[in-house]
Amino acid sequence: MRRLPSKWPRPVWHPPWKNYRVISGHLGWVRSIAFDPGNEWFCTGSADRTIKIWDVGSGQLKLTLTGHIEQVRGLAVSPKFPYMFSAGDDKQVKCWDLEYNKVIRSYHGHLSGVYCLALHPTLDVLLTGGRDSVCRVWDMRTKAQVHALSGHENTVCSVITQATDPQVVTGSHDTTIKLWDLAAGKSMSTLTFHKKSVRALARHPFERSFTSASADNIKKFKLPKGEFLHNMLAQQRAIVNCLAINEENVLVSGGDDGSIWFWDWRSGHNFQQTQTIVQPGSLDSEAGIYAMSYDITGTRLVTCEADKTIKMWKEDEKATPETHPVNFKPPKEIRRF
Amino acid sequence: MSKLSMGAGTQLLSALPAPKQDTSSLYDFSNDPWFRDRVEQSKPPAPKIKQVPPYGKRAGFIPRRVEDFGDGGAFPEIHVAQYPLHMGRKEEKNDAKILPVSVDASGKIAFDAIVKQSENASKTVYSQHLDLVPKLPQDVDMKDEDEEIQETTDRTKAAFEKIVHARVSAAQPKNVPTQSLDASYIKYTPSQQSAAFNSGAKERVIRMVEMPKDPLEPPKFKHKRVPRASGSPPVPVMHSPPRPVTVKDQQDWKIPPCISNWKNPKGYTIPLDKRLAADGRGLQSVQINDNFAKLSEALYVAEQKAREAVEMRSKIQKELITKEKEKREEELRLLAQKARQERAGGGAMNAERAAVAPSADVHMPTARKVEEFDRGVDREEKVRETKEEKEMRLKREAIREERRREREREKRLEAKEGHTGKKSKITRDRDRDISEKVALGMANVGTGEVMYDQRLFNQDQGIQSGFATDDTYNIYDKGLFTTHSAMSSLYRPRKDADTEVYGGADEQLEKVLKTDRFRADKGFAGATERAGPRDRPVEFEKDQDEADPFGLDQFLTEVKKGKKALDKIGTGGTLRASAGSAMKESYEGGSNRSRVEFQRGR
Numbered sequence: 001m002r003r004l005p006s007k008w009p010r011p012v013w014h015p016p017w018k019n020y021r022v023i024s025g026h027l028g029w030v031r032s033i034a035f036d037p038g039n040e041w042f043c044t045g046s047a048d049r050t051i052k053i054w055d056v057g058s059g060q061l062k063l064t065l066t067g068h069i070e071q072v073r074g075l076a077v078s079p080k081f082p083y084m085f086s087a088g089d090d091k092q093v094k095c096w097d098l099e100y101n102k103v104i105r106s107y108h109g110h111l112s113g114v115y116c117l118a119l120h121p122t123l124d125v126l127l128t129g130g131r132d133s134v135c136r137v138w139d140m141r142t143k144a145q146v147h148a149l150s151g152h153e154n155t156v157c158s159v160i161t162q163a164t165d166p167q168v169v170t171g172s173h174d175t176t177i178k179l180w181d182l183a184a185g186k187s188m189s190t191l192t193f194h195k196k197s198v199r200a201l202a203r204h205p206f207e208r209s210f211t212s213a214s215a216d217n218i219k220k221f222k223l224p225k226g227e228f229l230h231n232m233l234a235q236q237r238a239i240v241n242c243l244a245i246n247e248e249n250v251l252v253s254g255g256d257d258g259s260i261w262f263w264d265w266r267s268g269h270n271f272q273q274t275q276t277i278v279q280p281g282s283l284d285s286e287a288g289i290y291a292m293s294y295d296i297t298g299t300r301l302v303t304c305e306a307d308k309t310i311k312m313w314k315e316d317e318k319a320t321p322e323t324h325p326v327n328f329k330p331p332k333e334i335r336r337f
Numbered sequence: 338m339s340k341l342s343m344g345a346g347t348q349l350l351s352a353l354p355a356p357k358q359d360t361s362s363l364y365d366f367s368n369d370p371w372f373r374d375r376v377e378q379s380k381p382p383a384p385k386i387k388q389v390p391p392y393g394k395r396a397g398f399i400p401r402r403v404e405d406f407g408d409g410g411a412f413p414e415i416h417v418a419q420y421p422l423h424m425g426r427k428e429e430k431n432d433a434k435i436l437p438v439s440v441d442a443s444g445k446i447a448f449d450a451i452v453k454q455s456e457n458a459s460k461t462v463y464s465q466h467l468d469l470v471p472k473l474p475q476d477v478d479m480k481d482e483d484e485e486i487q488e489t490t491d492r493t494k495a496a497f498e499k500i501v502h503a504r505v506s507a508a509q510p511k512n513v514p515t516q517s518l519d520a521s522y523i524k525y526t527p528s529q530q531s532a533a534f535n536s537g538a539k540e541r542v543i544r545m546v547e548m549p550k551d552p553l554e555p556p557k558f559k560h561k562r563v564p565r566a567s568g569s570p571p572v573p574v575m576h577s578p579p580r581p582v583t584v585k586d587q588q589d590w591k592i593p594p595c596i597s598n599w600k601n602p603k604g605y606t607i608p609l610d611k612r613l614a615a616d617g618r619g620l621q622s623v624q625i626n627d628n629f630a631k632l633s634e635a636l637y638v639a640e641q642k643a644r645e646a647v648e649m650r651s652k653i654q655k656e657l658i659t660k661e662k663e664k665r666e667e668e669l670r671l672l673a674q675k676a677r678q679e680r681a682g683g684g685a686m687n688a689e690r691a692a693v694a695p696s697a698d699v700h701m702p703t704a705r706k707v708e709e710f711d712r713g714v715d716r717e718e719k720v721r722e723t724k725e726e727k728e729m730r731l732k733r734e735a736i737r738e739e740r741r742r743e744r745e746r747e748k749r750l751e752a753k754e755g756h757t758g759k760k761s762k763i764t765r766d767r768d769r770d771i772s773e774k775v776a777l778g779m780a781n782v783g784t785g786e787v788m789y790d791q792r793l794f795n796q797d798q799g800i801q802s803g804f805a806t807d808d809t810y811n812i813y814d815k816g817l818f819t820t821h822s823a824m825s826s827l828y829r830p831r832k833d834a835d836t837e838v839y840g841g842a843d844e845q846l847e848k849v850l851k852t853d854r855f856r857a858d859k860g861f862a863g864a865t866e867r868a869g870p871r872d873r874p875v876e877f878e879k880d881q882d883e884a885d886p887f888g889l890d891q892f893l894t895e896v897k898k899g900k901k902a903l904d905k906i907g908t909g910g911t912l913r914a915s916a917g918s919a920m921k922e923s924y925e926g927g928s929n930r931s932r933v934e935f936q937r938g939r
Contacts, residue, residue: 007473122490125497139497141738144504146497151568167493176572179461183496189461190572195468195579208478220474225461228575230471266474 008330011269013312014250015319017262017301021312023059024279025052031118032291034075034084039296043084045072046306048115051086051096052237056295058236067103068092074117074128083140087114087128094137107138109145116217118159120167125182127168129156135170137182147185158201160210165224169210177212179226193219202243202251204265211265213240213253220268233331234270236261246298254303258287260313269328276312282307449573456569464573520546681726780817 028047037044040060041052041166051072053063070090077084083104084096093114095105112131126188129135135156154174161168166179166188177191177198193242197213203210208223211232218232218240238255245251249265262272278287288306295302301313316324389407399417400406411419420426436454441447449464463469464792519651523543530539582590596607754760766779842846 009474023394121492122486123497139501142501142505144501144508146500146504153568164489167489183493187460187569189463190569191463192572193576195576206479226463228463228468228471268474284763 006330008269009331011264011267011271011326011328012129012249013321013324014248014262014264014271014327015275015315015317016272016324017252017260017313018316019274019276019311019313021059022279023054023061023310023312024308025054025061026050026308027308028071028308029290030076030308030310031071031287031305033071033293033302033304033310034077034087035293035295035302036077037079037296042293042295042302043077044073044291044310045075045086045088046308047071049088051075054310056300063101064199065096065101067094067096070113073115076117076119076126078119078140079121080124081140085117085119085126087117087130087286089113091130092126093117093126095140105140105143107136107143107145109136109138109148115155115157116159118161120161120163122163127137127159127161129159129170129172131155133172135168135180137160137168137185139249140268147181147182149178149185149187151187152176152305154197157199158212160203162223163201166226169201169203169226171201171212171214173197175176175214177201177221177226179224191221191226191228193221193228196239199241200243200253202245204245205247211243211245211251213243216265218243218251218253230268232263232268232270234261236273241289244292244294244301246294248298250298251335252292252301254289254292256288258289258305260289260303267328269326271324271326276303276305276307276311278307279309439504452570452573454570457572460569462572469575516547516550518547518549520544677726781815 016302026044026046026048026274028049029045030044032045033042033057041053041055043051045051045068049066049068051065051068052061053065054060055062066091068086068088069092070088072077072088074087075084077098082098084098085093086096087093091110091112091114093107093109093110094103095210096102097104107128109133110128110130110132114128114130114208116129117126117174118128124140125136126138126140128138133150133152133154135152136145137147137149138144139146149168149170152170152174153176154172156170156172158171160169165181167182168180169177170180171177174195175192175197177188177194178192179189180186181188191212191316194212194214194216198214199211200213201210202213209220209229210223211218211220215238217235220229221227222229232251236253236255236259238257238259240253240255242254243251245265251263251265253261253263255261258276258278260274260276261270262274263270276287276289278284286307289303289308291304293302294300297303299314303313304309305311368421385409387404388406389409394411395415398405399415400412400421403422407423410421436450438449439450449462452462452464521544523545525541525543526539527535527541529539535541537711596612598612601607750761752766755766766774769777798811
């Protein structure tokens, strides 16, 4: 039997991340985030039914958009068109024209709240998943629903897209991950590796793999077949709501209890565990991360939290491998769950 | 039957002339199913029946095939399952639900064939243990080439186009294809070509016209919703079963049933401790802020200070007022004295005394000084002052004394009331304004009784109404204020009482003194009949009845008389209770409550 521990790759050293800015302006939980492809601004959707647009460099509020009547759960900005897409608990999926700051299209068809939204990188197609356990594929221009990817038995809470097959990967509250063939509108594979609902999915920027996060584990899978690679080496014993991956192979997971864990992607080693500090005036139990995203460069992380703030993180410049050594022990026994 | 027909047929056939046409061009009936039953066909020669070994020589013979049985059936002495002519064999069920056990390339049984059947055959299903095992992180191949992306994109886009087009055009029915009543012609070449069909023609032309559809016809078919076909077949679960919940965890997550304070739809009877349990009353200890105590202390101190200030102020004011009063009194006294002196004697002496008198401050010593002066004056001016003047002076002094006593009394009462402000009964209502007294209800207003103006009555009586003048004010019979003060309740004899009605003062005095009211009509029983005052000590007699306390002798002697005097012995003074409806003869009122009647003992 091969001894896995000796062969396990040592993790690369990453500097620790620290919070350098707190933006408070929302009146409810901040539930979703999307970055402008030009890295000038980012938008956040909140439980106070508004979408606010903030400047990346200064953190100032640029614009507030109203129109949803329930929490805004999903946001995406198109790289090709000046459009922003938003989805909410009110079953509405809206397309905003950023030149006029108005809603120009609405995609009607969801039977219940929409929890996640993703844009296809090459096609002009929008994918949304929600409580009706179906992921709907919409043609951007004509507002027609192309496919309803059904097969999940519970809410679809996360969706990622890519240009090659499987073009859509969805994670659901029924603990499965499904890989879909978008042209046919049928599922290609079902991964039942998780024990709890898969609330977050993240695709690696240039590798052919993705991670999925649930309350028990964060797992890595290989595309296109969806083979299970390995678990992350530690268990963040919290409901993980969001994942984000960097070009420097830093994976970050945000939990419902406010814990943010930073991982080295390749080895699965957790090099930093932090806890958000709630803004003054909030209860301690209001610590929770609902969404996070790296900016386009990958040097800044923005987290959207339950204490109605947006926190921005960056790597600590003064840290060195000597001050923050890598405390890595190869896993002796890889527990297989 | 065929033989019969053959018999008849051959004779007939021989009689008929030979056919002109060749039979080979005729239709071949042999394959026709209709004819196959009726016309005898030349069957292939009967199969050669295999010779079965005779009885006794069948050792080692096992019939497996149909021909092994020969002409007969199964061999009972051969203990092998035998199916002659395939009889008795169980039907081979071609059940689609049963998968045959298959073996994969390396010879191991493929147990996951169940999972990979039907729809899952085209999908990737993970069912092996190896799929679960973590793999070493290797360099995963980098992202896809552009060609692949492009190809995928195109393929997907094409697929989408169709779907979107269909949906969009369905949504906008601009081009509804109308019925065209033009005929279309189809050339058809049938496979069966002979002179019998189609009158020998090789092809047919068919004219197709669309059946005219009645535009007002309602739809012919009802579109029923078909329930969705079930999802993809289940996929093996690639994780361990959930860990059993520890007792502590289970208890942590225990949610007690909801006992609402408002609703109880099923009408459950819930004990009180459970009703209050959800309230959380016992869990929170009420925290009182310290500032409450501080506030109350501060208020207390402030109140004390205010009181002291007020008291001091009032004291000072009172002193001032008394000083004023005394000053004024003094002035008045001096004036009066001056007036008297002027009346009595020369003014020169008065001027002297008048000069001396105001120098005194305090009232009492002044009074004494003045009195001394007065007496001195008296002695000096004995001759001048007449008896009347003396009397008047004495009267005045008496009045003065009275007033002084009054003032002292007032001061005492005030002092007693002091700082508490609690006035005693006497002082309480003395200084009240009349409107206040009316508001407090001390006014003796008759409650709702109709009060008539007394002037309405006795208008025509004239002299008979009494000797009252027109302006006698007799509307009210009692005073307005029901004062309970000693002043009003004490009797003060007025000098000018009606002497005509009650007689003069002397007469009344006579009446009071010489009244017979307190003289008994009869003397005490057992006492001597002497009505006058005693002149010698009281005489007692010995009690006669001590020997016989119950008076039995008397009872015996008096029983014949039938006197009921002695029946009363031992009964007097009791209060006997009688209860029950039997006792009660009359039914009073509506209540059936058993009333207890108390009867005095006879």
